[in-house]
Amino acid sequence: xxxxxxxxxxxxxxxxxxxxxxxxxxxxxxxxxxxxxxxxxxxxxxxxxxxxxxxxxxxxxxxxxxxxxxxxxxxxxxxxxxxxxxxxxxxxxxxxxxxxxxxxxxxxxxxxxxxxxxxxxxxxxxxx
Numbered sequence: 001x002x003x004x005x006x007x008x009x010x011x012x013x014x015x016x017x018x019x020x021x022x023x024x025x026x027x028x029x030x031x032x033x034x035x036x037x038x039x040x041x042x043x044x045x046x047x048x049x050x051x052x053x054x055x056x057x058x059x060x061x062x063x064x065x066x067x068x069x070x071x072x073x074x075x076x077x078x079x080x081x082x083x084x085x086x087x088x089x090x091x092x093x094x095x096x097x098x099x100x101x102x103x104x105x106x107x108x109x110x111x112x113x114x115x116x117x118x119x120x121x122x123x124x125x126x127x128x
Contacts, residue, residue, distance in 0.1 A: 037070050037088075040095050041062045043095075047102045047106070
């Protein structure tokens with residue numbers, strides 16, 4: 001089952017490389033936010049899978065909504081002449097580090113009450 005996503009990733013890289021697709025430089029901030037939102041969703045999906053709470057609908061809606069919210073905020077900032085794209089970068093970066101830390105603790109078997117820090121409960125209370 002793991003081979004299908006890896007095959008799709010390889011196929012995507014080959015298509016972009018063979019067709020020599022290039023995007024305007026003005027879209028760089030937006031594309032980087034979409035990639036960061038996708039990485040956040042992947043890290044959250046891995047964490048949820050290890051915790052036994054993974055749901056396809058939540059995963060897909062998270063990818064779409066987080067990408068749209070991040071790009072929307074960056075677009076509004078561009079229209080206002082402000083660099084608001086840094087706000088989603090920081091927020092998504094924090095979430096990625098949190099999820100990677102939880103995955104590490106789950107894989108090491110320290111995800112129980114003894115391995116959880118007070119900060120973990122704060123994130124869970126906020127729904128992160």
